[in-house]
Amino acid sequence: MFGIGGGELFFIILISIMIFGSKGIPDVARFLGKTMAQLKNASNEIKSEIQKSATESGVDVNSLTGGISDEIKKAKEGITKAINPMENIASEVTKPIEKVKEDIESLSGPIKRQL
Template sequence: MFGIGGGELFFILIVILMLFGSDKIPEIARTLGKGMAQLKNATNEIKHEIQKGAEESGLDMKSLTGGISEEIASAKESMNQAINPVELQNPVEEIKEEFENLSGPIKRQM
């Protein structure tokens, strides 16, 4: 969550508790929740207006984004083939199987 670890989050909560006191924290959380809900509603309204305007002008948003998604998927596939050719995958799998076969009897003895 935003690059904040558990210890850091705990420290931030302790500082907030010391600054505002236990009676103000629920009010602050409620205000932040309402603000986040208003922000979410505003972004949803903007998205809806953009889609509505596109439909009125005759643009199909799904076909526009679908073409882009297909191009991105095609580019990812070609990059994966260039970086990890099929010839390298088979030896790795063979080595993995050989290692499992060798370590299997050792694991069973323990």
């Protein structure tokens, strides 16, 4: 959770108990929960307003982000090919082998039935 280990979480809880006391922690947690909910609602409202104004002006937001997503995907594939060249070679070799295997199975099927 957020890169925090068990010992670190225990230390944070211990410090919070020392600062706020055992009776004040529920109030602090409630306040933080309400604040997070308000931030989430505000960000959702902003997002919906942006989408609404983009739709009204005739801009397709999905097409804008789709192009970026495709470019990111291509870049990831290129990096993966550069880092793992053996993986690419293995896939290039296995495809013809699978094709030959299917051909042999299709040819040997009638022969097996005769025996």
